[in-house]
Amino acid sequence: MKTTSEQQQAFPMKKKQGSSQNNKWEDHYTRKARKENFPARSVYKLQEIQEKYRLIQKGDRVLDLGCSPGSWLQYSATLVGTNGRIAGIDQKKVTVQLPSHVTVHTGDIFSIHSVMGQEMIHPYDVVLSDMAPDTTGNKFVDSARSLALCEAAFDIVRHHLKSGGSFVCKIFQGEDFKQFADSIQKEFHKSKIYKPKSCRKASKEIYIIGIDKKQEEICPDTASGHP
Numbered sequence: 001m002k003t004t005s006e007q008q009q010a011f012p013m014k015k016k017q018g019s020s021q022n023n024k025w026e027d028h029y030t031r032k033a034r035k036e037n038f039p040a041r042s043v044y045k046l047q048e049i050q051e052k053y054r055l056i057q058k059g060d061r062v063l064d065l066g067c068s069p070g071s072w073l074q075y076s077a078t079l080v081g082t083n084g085r086i087a088g089i090d091q092k093k094v095t096v097q098l099p100s101h102v103t104v105h106t107g108d109i110f111s112i113h114s115v116m117g118q119e120m121i122h123p124y125d126v127v128l129s130d131m132a133p134d135t136t137g138n139k140f141v142d143s144a145r146s147l148a149l150c151e152a153a154f155d156i157v158r159h160h161l162k163s164g165g166s167f168v169c170k171i172f173q174g175e176d177f178k179q180f181a182d183s184i185q186k187e188f189h190k191s192k193i194y195k196p197k198s199c200r201k202a203s204k205e206i207y208i209i210g211i212d213k214k215q216e217e218i219c220p221d222t223a224s225g226h227p
C-alpha cells in the first residue's frame, strides 16, 4: 500500500468543485495517468521520447535510475517484453505491481554498486534517469542538485551502458547545462535535447538524450601488449 504522501505525489488530490483554491497540479496528463493506471503522469514524457526516438527495443536490458513511483518501469516493461529485463533503483520504495522481468532496488544512486550488486555485472542497452532532487524553490540550488544527479547517472552510463546503447537524462536547466550537454555529445554518436509536451510549462526540466554510445577507444600501444 502507498502512503498518503506518496499517493499525493503521484496523483495530487483534485479539489472539490466550488473550492476557493484550484489545484494547480491537476491536469490532463494527471487524469490520463490515473485512468490508465499509471502511478505518475511522467509516463507520458517517456512515451513521447520513445515515439520520437525508438530507443527501447524488444529484449533490451534497461536500467531505470530514480524509478519511483514506477510508471517508467511499467511502460518500459511492456516495450522490452518478457525476454527483456528492467532494473530500477530509487531512494523511495516502489509499491506498484510489476511483472517478473522487472526488479527494483531501494537505495541511493551514489551507492548503486552496493545496492544493486550482481545487477551491475552485465551492461545495459538503455539507461534512463528521471531523477529529480527535492526542490527548494531556489533555482541555483535546484539546478546544481539536479546536475549532481545527472553527473552520477552519466558516470554509470560510462561504465555500464553498451556501445551502441542509449541514455535518457532529465536535467533542470541551469548554468552548467550546456557543459553537461556537451559531455554527453562527446560520448555518443548522436545527442538531442528534448522537452516533451507533457512536461509542465513552468518546469525547468528538459531531457538530454544520447543515442548510439561510442565504442571505448583502445590505445594502440596497450592493445598490442606494449605499455
Ligand SMILES: C[S@@+](CC[C@H](N)C(=O)[O-])C[C@H]1O[C@@H](n2cnc3c(N)ncnc32)[C@H](O)[C@@H]1O
Pocket: 039, 040, 042, 043, 065, 066, 067, 068, 069, 070, 071, 072, 073, 089, 090, 091, 092, 107, 108, 109, 110, 130, 131, 132, 133, 134, 149
Ligand atoms: C520524478 S521522480 C521519477 C518518476 C518515475 N520516472 C516514474 O515514472 O514513476 C524522481 C525520483 O528520483 C528519485 N531520486 C532523487 N535522488 C535520488 C538518489 N540520489 N538516488 C535514487 N533516487 C533518487 C526520487 O526519490 C524520485 O522518486
